[in-house]
Amino acid sequence: MPMHSQHRQTVIERLKTSRHGGLTTTEAHDRLKEYGQNEIQHELRVPAWRVFLRSLLEPIIIILWIAIGLTLVSASYDFIVKNDHAHGMAAIYEGIVILIVILVNSSLTYWQKLKAQKSLDALSAISRHQVNVLRDETWQKIDAVDLVPGDVVDVKIGDFIEADLRWLTVNELQINESHLTGESDAVQKTRDSLAADTELGSRTNMGFSGSTVVNGGGIGVVTATGMNTELGKIADLLQQTKQQKTPIEQTVSALTKRLMFAAGLVVIVAISYDLVKEYLNTGTITVVGLMNNVSGAIALAVASIPDALPVVLSIVLTIGARVLARNKGLIKSLSSVETLGATTFIASDKTGTLTKNEMTVTRFFANGINFAVDGNGYDPVGEIHAVETGKDVQATDFLPFIHSGILNNEAQIQRDEIGNYAPLGNPTDVALVVLGHKAQVSRDDLLGQTGDQDRDILRILPFESTRKMMSTIVKVGNRYELLTKGAPDVVMRHAANARLADQLVDIAAANEVLEQQILSYANDALRTIAVAQRELTQDEALNATQEELEQGLTILGIAGIIDPPRPEVQKSIATLRKASVEVVMITGDHAATARAIAYRLGIVKDKQAQVVEGREIESMTADELFALVPDVRVYARVSPEHKQRIIKALQQHEQVVAMTGDGVNDAPALRAADIGIAMGINGTEVTKDSADLILLDDKFTTIEKSVAAGRTIFANIKNFMRQELTTNVAEVLSILLGTFLITRPIGHISELTPTLTTIMVLWVNMISDSLPSFALGYDEPEQDIMAVKPRDVKRSVLADHLLSRVLIRGFVMGLAVFVAFYWAAKSGMQQNEAQTVAFLTLVFGQLWHVFDARSEHTLFRRDPFSNPYLLAAVLFAAISSLTITLLPFFNTLMGTSPLSWQVYLAVIFLPAIPTFILSGIKELFKIKIW
Numbered sequence: 001m002p003m004h005s006q007h008r009q010t011v012i013e014r015l016k017t018s019r020h021g022g023l024t025t026t027e028a029h030d031r032l033k034e035y036g037q038n039e040i041q042h043e044l045r046v047p048a049w050r051v052f053l054r055s056l057l058e059p060i061i062i063i064l065w066i067a068i069g070l071t072l073v074s075a076s077y078d079f080i081v082k083n084d085h086a087h088g089m090a091a092i093y094e095g096i097v098i099l100i101v102i103l104v105n106s107s108l109t110y111w112q113k114l115k116a117q118k119s120l121d122a123l124s125a126i127s128r129h130q131v132n133v134l135r136d137e138t139w140q141k142i143d144a145v146d147l148v149p150g151d152v153v154d155v156k157i158g159d160f161i162e163a164d165l166r167w168l169t170v171n172e173l174q175i176n177e178s179h180l181t182g183e184s185d186a187v188q189k190t191r192d193s194l195a196a197d198t199e200l201g202s203r204t205n206m207g208f209s210g211s212t213v214v215n216g217g218g219i220g221v222v223t224a225t226g227m228n229t230e231l232g233k234i235a236d237l238l239q240q241t242k243q244q245k246t247p248i249e250q251t252v253s254a255l256t257k258r259l260m261f262a263a264g265l266v267v268i269v270a271i272s273y274d275l276v277k278e279y280l281n282t283g284t285i286t287v288v289g290l291m292n293n294v295s296g297a298i299a300l301a302v303a304s305i306p307d308a309l310p311v312v313l314s315i316v317l318t319i320g321a322r323v324l325a326r327n328k329g330l331i332k333s334l335s336s337v338e339t340l341g342a343t344t345f346i347a348s349d350k351t352g353t354l355t356k357n358e359m360t361v362t363r364f365f366a367n368g369i370n371f372a373v374d375g376n377g378y379d380p381v382g383e384i385h386a387v388e389t390g391k392d393v394q395a396t397d398f399l400p401f402i403h404s405g406i407l408n409n410e411a412q413i414q415r416d417e418i419g420n421y422a423p424l425g426n427p428t429d430v431a432l433v434v435l436g437h438k439a440q441v442s443r444d445d446l447l448g449q450t451g452d453q454d455r456d457i458l459r460i461l462p463f464e465s466t467r468k469m470m471s472t473i474v475k476v477g478n479r480y481e482l483l484t485k486g487a488p489d490v491v492m493r494h495a496a497n498a499r500l501a502d503q504l505v506d507i508a509a510a511n512e513v514l515e516q517q518i519l520s521y522a523n524d525a526l527r528t529i530a531v532a533q534r535e536l537t538q539d540e541a542l543n544a545t546q547e548e549l550e551q552g553l554t555i556l557g558i559a560g561i562i563d564p565p566r567p568e569v570q571k572s573i574a575t576l577r578k579a580s581v582e583v584v585m586i587t588g589d590h591a592a593t594a595r596a597i598a599y600r601l602g603i604v605k606d607k608q609a610q611v612v613e614g615r616e617i618e619s620m621t622a623d624e625l626f627a628l629v630p631d632v633r634v635y636a637r638v639s640p641e642h643k644q645r646i647i648k649a650l651q652q653h654e655q656v657v658a659m660t661g662d663g664v665n666d667a668p669a670l671r672a673a674d675i676g677i678a679m680g681i682n683g684t685e686v687t688k689d690s691a692d693l694i695l696l697d698d699k700f701t702t703i704e705k706s707v708a709a710g711r712t713i714f715a716n717i718k719n720f721m722r723q724e725l726t727t728n729v730a731e732v733l734s735i736l737l738g739t740f741l742i743t744r745p746i747g748h749i750s751e752l753t754p755t756l757t758t759i760m761v762l763w764v765n766m767i768s769d770s771l772p773s774f775a776l777g778y779d780e781p782e783q784d785i786m787a788v789k790p791r792d793v794k795r796s797v798l799a800d801h802l803l804s805r806v807l808i809r810g811f812v813m814g815l816a817v818f819v820a821f822y823w824a825a826k827s828g829m830q831q832n833e834a835q836t837v838a839f840l841t842l843v844f845g846q847l848w849h850v851f852d853a854r855s856e857h858t859l860f861r862r863d864p865f866s867n868p869y870l871l872a873a874v875l876f877a878a879i880s881s882l883t884i885t886l887l888p889f890f891n892t893l894m895g896t897s898p899l900s901w902q903v904y905l906a907v908i909f910l911p912a913i914p915t916f917i918l919s920g921i922k923e924l925f926k927i928k929i930w
Ligand code: ADP
Pocket: 349, 350, 351, 426, 428, 429, 463, 464, 465, 468, 469, 470, 485, 486, 487, 488, 527, 528, 529, 530, 586, 587, 588, 589, 590
C-alpha cells in the first residue's frame, strides 16, 4: 500500500521509527549504507575523457595540430627529397615538442577545470543544505545528503523539502511543488490518509523532495531518499546546469578566434611574399622554395596565438573566488567574480544586514500610557516605568499587551554556562520575550496555568513579510482568542478599536493618538510593532481562514524596538560611495524608522530624505518607477514583489544591481538581480540556492569587501592580458620583420632563417610568459581600487586603450628582438646563436615589461617587490630560459646555443631599455592613450 493511503501511525511503524525519538544514530548510519546518500545523481555529467578530448580540439590547439602536420610534411620532404637527415630529425623533434605542448596544455586545462569545479564544490559544501532532524530523541541539524528513510524532520517557511515525506504534524503548512506538478500555486498540506489512487499533485499528506515551504511549518517522516524520490524518478529530465563561460572567457575566446584568423592571414601573406620574391628572382616557383618557408610559417602561426591565455584566465578567476571566500563571501560561479566588480547599485535589507539584529524593546505604549524599559541586550532584567512622572501605573496597564506579545511568539532566550543570555528564534519576537521577563511573565508560565486560565495553543499563522503580521489562536479556559501582532499600519487597518485608559476606543477615534505614538518611535529609529487581540467563537477558532480571522482586532499596544546599526557599516557605505557604488536600503519597516536609520548610516545625507513606500510602488506604472529609482535611497514597507520591480527599473537604467534577501519570497528578486546575495546565517535555504553570493557572516561589510575583490580581480585580468598580448605582437612582428627585411643572406645566416624557432616561441608562450601572468592573479590592487568608478560592463576588456598600448609595446619589443637578431647575424654568429640572442631578448623584454603591464599607468607607479609570487615567477622564468641555452639536450631540441657572457649580460639588461623609455615618456607627457 502506498504511504499516502495509510494512517500516519502505520507509516511510522512500517518505517521502523519513532515519532518522538526519531531513529538512533547507529540505525541511521546503517540505513545510509543500505540506501545510499540522499542526492540526485545526474547521468548527464560529461565523462572525464570527453572533457579531455574536447580540450584537444580548442581553436588554439587546432593551430598547434596544423603546425604538427606541417612539421611532418617538412620532415618527409627533408628525408625523401633532400636526403637531409639532420634537418629531417630537427623537424620531427619540433613536431614531438609541439605534441608535448598540446598534451601539457590540455592536461592543464583539464586539471584546472576539475580544480575550479572542486574548489567551487568545496566552497558550496559550506553552504550545503541542512535539515533539522530528530535522532536519538534530540533535534539536530545534519547535511541533507545524510537523510535516510525513517528520519523525522522538521521544516519551516523558507526550507527546501529534502526528501519525500509523509506529514505527521502540519501547521498552516503550504508548499510549492511546481517543479513536479507545474502548478505554481502553493499546496496546503494535511496529515490525513488519502485514497490509494490519489494523484501526485493531490497527495496533500506527502511532501516531495525539491519543493519549498512557502508558509507555516510541519513535521514529517522520510519515506524515500535520493533516486527513490519522485524527483529522482524524473532526474534524467532535469538539465544539469551547464558550466557557462564567464563574460571575460567569452571575450577571450572570441579574441583568440580573431587572432587565429589574423594568424592565417599573416602566414599566407608571408609565404606568398617569399614565393613572389622567388618568382621575381628565378622566374619559377618550386616545391623547394615552398618547403623552405614552412618552418618560418609554423613559427609565425604559433607566435600569433596566446596559447596559455585561457588557462591563465581560468586560474586567475579561481584564485579570485578563493580570495572572496577568505573574506567570508562565498561565490557560486566564476562569472559572478567579474560582475561583482562592476556593481553600481547595492540594494540591501536593513534588518540584520545593516543593523545588528539584536532587538530590544526600549519603549512601549499600552492602555494609553507611554512606558520606558531599562536594561541591556537580552538580559531579562530591567525596570518598566511610565514616561510621564507622577502617573499611577498598575501592572494591569501593560499585562494584556505583554501577554499577547509573548504568547503569540515562538522565540526564547537561553542561558549558557557562563550565565549569558542567547536569543533563539526571530529577533523581533525575542525582544518581546525579554520584555515579558522584565515584567515577570513568560510564555511557559502562561501555558502552565490551570482552571479558567488553562491555555492551549490551537493554531499559529506565522509571520510573513508580505502580510507583515503573525497570529496565534489560543483556547483560554473555554474561551477562544486570537492574538495578533505586526506592522502597526497593517494591524490598524485590521482593527476595530484600541484599548486606551481601560476603554475600548473606536479605531477612528484612537487613530491620531496611535499614529503620533508610532511616528515618535519611528523618528527615533525604533522598529514598531502593534500587538492586538480578538475574541473568537469555537467555530471561528477551528475553521476560519486567515483573512477572516485577522480583522476586527483590538489594539493593546505598540512596542518600540531598538535595533542598533552595525558600527562598521557606516564606513563601508562611505567607501562604497567613494567608489561610486550607490547603496539603497530596502525594508519592511516603517518609513520614518527606515529614514532615521538610513540617516545614521550615511545612506542619505538629508534627515528629511525621500522614502518611497511599497504601496506607492504598487500604484506606479513601470515608467513612473523608472523615473523615480535613480534618486531614491530608501524604500520602506516593501514586500518581496516590490524588490523585483525596483531591480528591473534600475537595470533599465543600465545599472548593475546587487540585491540582498533573506526570506523565501526574496528568491525571485535574487535571481533577477545581477548579483543575488543571500545571508549565510539567517538566510533561508531557498534564498541561498538562488543567490550568486552568500555572505557567510551576514554582514554588509562583506559585500563591500567582495566588490573590492571583484574589482581587483578584473584589474589583474587586464594586467596579464596586456602582458600576454604584447608578447604575441612582439613575436609575430619579429618574425615578419625577418621575412620582409632580410632578403639576402647575412654572414652565416640565410634569408630563410626565422628570427625565432617554433619551439622557442612555444617556450615563451607557455613558460616565460604565462608563469608571471599567473602570478599577476595574486597582485594586490594597484591604487585605491575603491576610489574609482565601477567599470562599464558593456565595454570590452580590450577597451580603454588596452589594445593601443599592447600594439605599441609589442611593436617596440618585436623591433628590439629583430634588431638583436640582425646584429647577431651581422657580427657573424651562427644560426642557432643568432636565434638564441633573439629568443633571450624576447624573454627578458617580457620579464621587464611585466612590471609595466601590471600597472594601469606605468612601471614607475608600482613597487616591483610587492608581489612575491611575481618575483619568484620572473626569477624562475629568467633562470630556466638561460639554462636551456646552456644544456646540450635543449640545444638540439630547441635550436638554442650557449653565448658569451658579454652577450648574456646584453640580452638580460638591454631589453629593459624600451620598457623604461616608453614608461618614462608616458609618465613625462602624461599620455593616456597607451
Ligand atoms: P525588515 O526585514 O526589512 O526589517 P520585516 O519584513 O522583517 O522587515 O518586518 C516588517 C514589519 O513587520 C516590521 O516593521 C514589524 O512591524 C513587523 N514584524 C516583523 N517581525 C515580526 C514578527 N515576528 N511578528 C510580528 N510582526 C513583525
